[in-house]
Amino acid sequence: MSRTMFEKIWSRHVVAKGPGGQALLYVDRHLLHEGSTHAFGRLEKKGRAVRRPEACVATADHYVPTAPGGGEIADPEVRRMVADLGRHTGRLGITFFGRGEPRQGIVHVIGPEQGVTQPGILLVCGDSHTATHGAFGALAFGVGSTEVEHVLATQCLWQRKPRVMRITVTGTRPFGVMAKDVILSIVARIGAGGGVGYALEYAGPVIRAMSMDERMTVCNMSIEAGARAGMVAPDETTFAYLEGRPFAPRGDLWGRALAHWRTLPSDPDAIFDREIALDAALIAPTVTWGTSPQDALPITGRVPDPAAVGDPARRASMERALAYMELRAGAPLAGTPVSRVFIGSCTNSRLEDLRAAAGIARGRRAAVPAWVVPGSGAVKRAAEAEGLDRIFTDAGFEWREPGCSMCVGMNGDTAAAGERVASTSNRNFEGRQGRGARTHLMSPSMAAAAAVTGRLTDVRTLG
């Protein structure tokens, strides 16, 4: 019988079946960060062991300072959290990339970079952007803190099987259109709740032609469409990326793994619960105007008018979003002044993202404060080896230390109330980057364009 990639991976991981369609699934890899300390603490209190410490990799990302040179953590509560993660991982024998460790970085950047993320595995992390790892043809999804504790203790998780939606992107990407524009367009198309209850498979020639960094950007924002998991079938691009990475299989095992990985893609006549198709030719550089990632439009567009919307609930939420964002219906998006720029986050902080942004920054000057926060120590070093840091600093951008930073501001990297941020992150929720701060999501090259002009700008016009 024909099966989807999702079905192949899911069925391979069922340990036992429970009532109500629940299955006990085996977790191959578990990624952890400071947010996991609650779960570690509860386990310690209950005196329970961690079943497979060698299946876990931990890093410090959400709370670490990212100011150039790092420095001490000022807040005692945060200092304790980061220290606690070090203590727990140390006592349990879990690999930990802490502060100052060269491999430290955002959990969804370091997993793939180290080769921990592999095709066909089931990977979880106590973070909603875990779908990022699906770019490798893994089943990867975010879980809550009780589930983190459960996985630590049992290496398993009770789950109900989601439905599967295939999103096919056809055609070719026009000039200036990045992976971020593709996923923002997908989220706008199916809506912030359109993927609830689904695992997504991204397919079609545009996805196939993408690099791994680009596929990760796409899968990363699956949760912004409501889906816990998003995946891309593994292929030669995937295998070439993984070969030789520290945690990837080697020698004879590499060959055996490869043979398995080649069986993973969905069968040609597999049936999906829902199918969506998008023509890439119609996608333009995209920005969000509202407070939900689904509020995305081409930069050539205008702020939508709530009065033109029939559904009263939708109208009310648009009015609220425009009031929060301080935008006027009908105004062109391009030209909107921004207060600052953030280039970073698990969506867009990898080497290719930084190259794209540097390509725009080169020889220009930032008109507003602009931060570049590499996703990991490895990304930072690779970028510096290419001289990207110099391009940014010569253009007046700030080159910072790896971490989540202003994506969520847990470490204190927040924007002030009323500030308007051009951001390469994934969420434009009210208050996401600081209480009262306003977020416009966009690609790294669009963010760099906003930095050098001080306004939302169509990057294609910069030449």
Next chain:
Amino acid sequence: MEPFARLTAVAAPMDLPNIDTDRIIPARFLRRPRESGFGPLLFHDVRFGADGGERADFVLNRPAYREARILVTAENFGCGSSREMAVWALLDHGIRVVIGPSFGDIFFENCFKNGALAIVVPGETASGLRDALAARPGTRLTVDLEAQTIAGADGPPIRFEVDAFRKHGLLTGRDELALTLEQLPAIEAFEARRRVEMPWLG
């Protein structure tokens, strides 16, 4: 986990779709220990002004809804971040049941893991309930998990679906970890098979 069987309480309507977990509890509060209590932080930045004072227009601040222990929401409530503190904040504030047309998948799961009941009803049922609660502020609903019904609004009780596994977990307040550990032989057998079939995974 505290078992849940039945609750009669004031229900409050929240009409906005896509209420994210950042709005339910802002990120800057997540570092706090569980014991510190998350109730006062629930919906913090929309419930309180920048000066710390209550915003009179926020639904849970209105006199009729102050005692609400049930929320009736719009689409995709609890979308966004996986932060379980969103559920802790609801629970600590006293809210034990959320009823809506759809929920963020991770939030939905987190509810059941913490003894909160998330009920999915058709969109029209949810909007009908919200309208009824808005028309008669302070209306009390009775949510009966055993019978799978919501009563107290206009018309006959509304029946809802809940999967048997989750229902049993809430009714008994069971320790899911202990339940899973009963499956230890199956887990060990799986691991042994995996070592042979996929040795590269260790």
